[in-house]
Amino acid sequence: MTLLDRFRTQPQRDPDPAVRLAYLAELPMTERDQIIAAARDDEDPRVRKAAVGKLLDPQALAVIAREDADGAVRDAALQMLRDIALDAFEGVDEAVSLTAVEALADTRTLAQIAKTSLRESVARLALSRIDASAGAPLMASIARHAELEPIRQAAFDQLGDRDDFLAVALNCDFKDTAAAAVLRLSDRADLEQVAERAKNKSAAKQARQILREQDEAAARIAEAAQAGEERRKMEAALVEFEARRAADAAAAEQARQRDQESQQAAADVNAQDDAARRERETAAAADAAVRNAQQQAQREEQKAAQQEAEAREAERRRINEEAESRARRDGLNRMNQLLGRVESLVQKEDLSLKAADRALRDIRTALAEVPPLPSRQDFEQVSGRLKAAQEGLAPRVRDLREVADWQRWANVGIQEQLCEKMEALRSEADAEAIARRIHELQQQWRLAADVPRPQGEALWKRFKAAHDELWARCEAHFAGQAEARADNLTKKGALCERAEALAGSSNWVQTAEEIKGLQAQWKAIGPVTRGQEKAIWERFRAACDRFFTRRQEDLAKRKTVWADNFARKEALCLKVEALAESTEWEPAAAEIRRLQVEWKTIGPVKKSRSDAIWQRFRAACDKFFARYASRHDIAKAERVAAREGICAELEALAGPPSPPDGEAASASPAEAPVDLAATVRTLRNRWQQELAARGVDRDNAMALDRRYADACRTLIARWPAAFAGTDLDPEANRKRMETIVKRMEDLAASLKGPADAGDVSPTERLARQLKDALAANTIGGKVDTETRRRAAQDDVRQAQASWSRIGPVPDEARRELADRFQRAVRQISA
Numbered sequence: 001m002t003l004l005d006r007f008r009t010q011p012q013r014d015p016d017p018a019v020r021l022a023y024l025a026e027l028p029m030t031e032r033d034q035i036i037a038a039a040r041d042d043e044d045p046r047v048r049k050a051a052v053g054k055l056l057d058p059q060a061l062a063v064i065a066r067e068d069a070d071g072a073v074r075d076a077a078l079q080m081l082r083d084i085a086l087d088a089f090e091g092v093d094e095a096v097s098l099t100a101v102e103a104l105a106d107t108r109t110l111a112q113i114a115k116t117s118l119r120e121s122v123a124r125l126a127l128s129r130i131d132a133s134a135g136a137p138l139m140a141s142i143a144r145h146a147e148l149e150p151i152r153q154a155a156f157d158q159l160g161d162r163d164d165f166l167a168v169a170l171n172c173d174f175k176d177t178a179a180a181a182v183l184r185l186s187d188r189a190d191l192e193q194v195a196e197r198a199k200n201k202s203a204a205k206q207a208r209q210i211l212r213e214q215d216e217a218a219a220r221i222a223e224a225a226q227a228g229e230e231r232r233k234m235e236a237a238l239v240e241f242e243a244r245r246a247a248d249a250a251a252a253e254q255a256r257q258r259d260q261e262s263q264q265a266a267a268d269v270n271a272q273d274d275a276a277r278r279e280r281e282t283a284a285a286a287d288a289a290v291r292n293a294q295q296q297a298q299r300e301e302q303k304a305a306q307q308e309a310e311a312r313e314a315e316r317r318r319i320n321e322e323a324e325s326r327a328r329r330d331g332l333n334r335m336n337q338l339l340g341r342v343e344s345l346v347q348k349e350d351l352s353l354k355a356a357d358r359a360l361r362d363i364r365t366a367l368a369e370v371p372p373l374p375s376r377q378d379f380e381q382v383s384g385r386l387k388a389a390q391e392g393l394a395p396r397v398r399d400l401r402e403v404a405d406w407q408r409w410a411n412v413g414i415q416e417q418l419c420e421k422m423e424a425l426r427s428e429a430d431a432e433a434i435a436r437r438i439h440e441l442q443q444q445w446r447l448a449a450d451v452p453r454p455q456g457e458a459l460w461k462r463f464k465a466a467h468d469e470l471w472a473r474c475e476a477h478f479a480g481q482a483e484a485r486a487d488n489l490t491k492k493g494a495l496c497e498r499a500e501a502l503a504g505s506s507n508w509v510q511t512a513e514e515i516k517g518l519q520a521q522w523k524a525i526g527p528v529t530r531g532q533e534k535a536i537w538e539r540f541r542a543a544c545d546r547f548f549t550r551r552q553e554d555l556a557k558r559k560t561v562w563a564d565n566f567a568r569k570e571a572l573c574l575k576v577e578a579l580a581e582s583t584e585w586e587p588a589a590a591e592i593r594r595l596q597v598e599w600k601t602i603g604p605v606k607k608s609r610s611d612a613i614w615q616r617f618r619a620a621c622d623k624f625f626a627r628y629a630s631r632h633d634i635a636k637a638e639r640v641a642a643r644e645g646i647c648a649e650l651e652a653l654a655g656p657p658s659p660p661d662g663e664a665a666s667a668s669p670a671e672a673p674v675d676l677a678a679t680v681r682t683l684r685n686r687w688q689q690e691l692a693a694r695g696v697d698r699d700n701a702m703a704l705d706r707r708y709a710d711a712c713r714t715l716i717a718r719w720p721a722a723f724a725g726t727d728l729d730p731e732a733n734r735k736r737m738e739t740i741v742k743r744m745e746d747l748a749a750s751l752k753g754p755a756d757a758g759d760v761s762p763t764e765r766l767a768r769q770l771k772d773a774l775a776a777n778t779i780g781g782k783v784d785t786e787t788r789r790r791a792a793q794d795d796v797r798q799a800q801a802s803w804s805r806i807g808p809v810p811d812e813a814r815r816e817l818a819d820r821f822q823r824a825v826r827q828i829s830a
Contacts, residue, residue: 017044024050025490028483036060039077045070046497050490052076058084058096062103078109083531085113085122097122101129111138114155115145123151140164143181144172152177162190169194169203178203188214324372331371335382338366339389346392353400360397363390407450414448415459422466431477434470442467482529489528492536495521499543508551515544559606566605569613572598576620583638585631592624643704646687650711653679654718672719677726680715684728684807712808728807736806737817740799744824747792751828792828800825 014020024038024047032055039051039060048064049072055061058081065077084100101122104110113126123146130138142155144167156177159165168181170193178200185191191207191214198204342359345351367386373379418441428434445463495518502518505511528536572595582588605613627634653673673679687708716723716730723729803821 017047020044020047021050021490021494024054025487027054032057039064039073045073046494048073049076050493052080053490053493054486055080056084056096058100058103061100065103078104078106082109082113083529085126086117086531094119094121098125101125104129107131107138111142114142114151116147118147120148120150123148124154127151127154137164140167143168143177144174149174149176153180156180159184162187166190166193169207170198172200172203175200175202179206182206182210325374328372328374332373332378332382334371335366335373335386338362339382339385342389342393343385346389346396351396351400353397353404356393356397356400360390360393363393404450408452411448411451412455412459415445415451415456415463418445418448419459419462419466422463422470425470426466431474435474435478438467438470438474485527485529488526489532489536491525492522492528492540495525496536496540496543499540499547503543503546503550505547506550506554508554511547512551515547519544561603562606565603566609566613568602569599569605569617572602573613573617573620576617576624580620580623580627582624583631583634585628588624589628592621596621640700640704643687643708646683647704647707647711649683650680650708650715654711654714672722676715676719676722677728680712680723680728681726684712688805709808713811716808726807730807730809733807733809734813734817737803737809737814737821740803740806741817741820741824744796744799744821744828747795748824748827751788751792796825796828 014023020038020042024035027034035051035055036057039048039055040063042048042051048068048070052061052064052073053076055064061077061081061084065074065081068074068077081100081104085097085104097117097119098121101110101113102125104113104126107130110126110130114123114130117123117126127142130142139155139158143152143159143164146152146155152174153176156168159168162185165181165184169178169185169190172178172181178198179202182191182194182198182203183206185194185207188211191211194207195204195211198207342363345355345359363386367383367390370379370383370386373382422438422441425434425437428437451459499515499518502511502515522540527533576592576595579588579592599617604610653676712728716728720730726732799821809817
């Protein structure tokens with residue numbers, strides 16, 4: 001049983017969404033009802049979204065896009081509608097694409113369809129559903145970028161704003177639309193901008209042509225305006241002259257009528273007196289004078305008007321002559337340009353038939369209608385050059401036509417070979433190879449498309465029949481491929497969802513491994529539906545990048561913390577290492593314990609450096625506490641070493657030992673070292689200080705005492721004169737010892753009382769009484785026995801201290817005096 005059969009036993013009712021997703025992934029796209037049911041009714045948005053990705057029903061997708069509760073599902077439905085409208089899936093016919101367009105309402109999506117769809121009906125429907133007033137920028141974008149020329153023109157016809165026309169003229173890649181936009185521009189600044197910055201060269205060229213025409217028209221208008229102004233002045237003067245002449249004629253007519261009336265009155269009143277006749281004669285004379293003056297003025301005005309008319313006519317002739325001369329020069333320039341172009345073509349070796357035909361037609365037209373030229377010589381020269389160019393081009397055109405005819409006949413053979421190659425593909429089993437080979441043969445067919453009509457129609461039918469048969473097989477393969485790609489898209493969508501769910505995790509190590517696993521799965525999945533590759537990959541990569549960026553930022557922060565912690569721990573190591581050799585045991589131990597507590601409060605450091613820094617700190621601590629555990633032995637060894645050093649210095653002062661008994665010295669004794677007594681005194685003080693510091697075992701102490709005494713005796717015996725009069729003089733020291741011994745013996749005797757008063761002299765008796773009085777702190781009072789004993793003990797301690805400070809004495813005398821001193825002390829203490 002296949003996996004699909006197992007799923008069909010319990011399909012959409014399984015409570016696990018993953019099972020329903022897997023079932024949906026295996027479900028073929030022909031199971032339309034089940035896919036629609038999953039897309040509408042499944043409770044899990046992921047299942048509904050996956051079902052939408054396999055649904056090619058625009059009506060169902062439109063309902064889902066409007067009514068589904070999940071925004072991601074609605075977006076997926078809108079995306080599927082867009083892809084169906086753009087014919088992104090193989091096997092989707094035009095009617096389905098139109099239905100998808102009708103289901104869409106987003107103007108930007110409709111604009112994208114209008115721009116990219118290769119089906120004119122689909123693109124036109126999408127364009128018609130865009131509100132022109134609300135989508136003017138979209139219309140301009142469609143007019144610039146639509147793949148189909150009718151769609152670009154339809155969108156362009158809906159534009160009415162100058163900015164839209166300028167944007168189309170500047171940015172459109174298509175010649176026809178950009179040229180139409182240039183024609184809609186009237187502002188000179190806009191035309192100059194298009195001429196300088198237009199993406200399409202034809203639009204820029206057309207803008208420059210319009211600017212040149214405007215400049216020429218402006219120049220002509222300026223010249224005409226100047227001539228018109230002069231003409232208007234002359235016409236105004238003529239009108240004024242005519243008006244004055246009309247006024248004079250009216251005045252003359254009135255005078256004539258008055259004359260007639262006067263004559264009639266004179267005929268009726270012949271009987272008037274002479275005075276009235278004289279008045280009439282005077283009036284007639286005045287009228288005659290006025291008429292003469294008016295006639296003279298009229299003649300002068302007519303003469304001035306005639307002169308002005310002649311001047312105006314001369315100016316008009318001059319302007320016409322200049323215009324005719326300019327036109328002749330322009331005609332000569334056009335002819336020279338034409339001759340330059342066609343004469344260069346005559347010399348061109350790779351001349352095409354199309355260019356030669358066009359040039360030959362231009363020459364014939366120019367010969368039939370040669371424009372007026374500046375001179376007869378120019379006319380003859382131009383005509384001669386045109387005829388020469390015609391004679392040069394005519395045989396080349398004939399040759400090129402013969403070559404073209406031969407090429408058409410040769411293309412017949414090429415097309416027959418292409419037909420045979422197309423038919424040979426019927427035995428090919430690989431649909432991918434067939435499709436790739438079909439595209440190659442189509443490209444080769446286009447290159448050999450020019451053939452005689454009778455053969456061309458038959459060969460085309462043969463080629464197309466084989467093509468259609470093979471392409472039907474390819475379409476079946478592509479349908480299966482599209483289904484596999486859709487399945488891969490679903491799988492990669494699931495990986496994207498998993499990666500997006502992991503993108504916010506802070507479990508860096510485990511999550512990184514999981515994402516790496518997802519990336520390996522991604523590479524194992526095949527290609528997805530065409531048009532979705534970039535979007536699905538960017539989605540997956542964005543999720544992975546988001547996690548690894550967060551991980552990198554966290555690692556950078558942790559590195560900073562690690563570095564700070566390492567610096568703090570290294571500082572603690574330096575402090576402990578500085579205390580490791582200390583002999584101030586208790587303060588150093590307390591400080592190291594405090595540093596150990598502080599170490600525990602410091603956070604972690606980089607793993608590769610953690611063990612090393614810890615071993616360094618621990619080694620320093622262990623070194624100190626190992627010394628601390630044996631501090632008494634160390635102190636004892638230091639004291640022994642100090643005493644041995646003193647002895648060694650004394651022995652060095654004494655020099656080599658004396659020769660054995662019976663052997664004579666080889667030379668006289670050397671002189672005593674400088675300041676020998678002071679040096680020995682300093683060493684003795686150091687020895688006394690070391691003696692005060694206890695802690696040396698008895699055997700070492702006795703051996704060192706003997707060594708010290710031997711060294712001192714050796715020095716004194718070798719150079720006795722150096723110690724004379726000092727506290728190291730043996731004889732003086734012996735006397736001090738005897739004094740102390742005598743004092744202790746007297747004290748012991750006084751404590752026992754005199755055995756015979758007659759044996760004590762009066763002076764000694766008086767001294768004892770005085771001493772007893774002082775001990776009792778009274779003169780003549782009775783001395784308390786206990787008080788006397790305490791005073792005696794104090795005397796003993798003082799005597800012992802003085803005894804210990806006495807320098808060297810010969811052994812025999814020292815032993816004798818020491819025995820007496822100890823005996824007296826014991827008697828006093830008893």
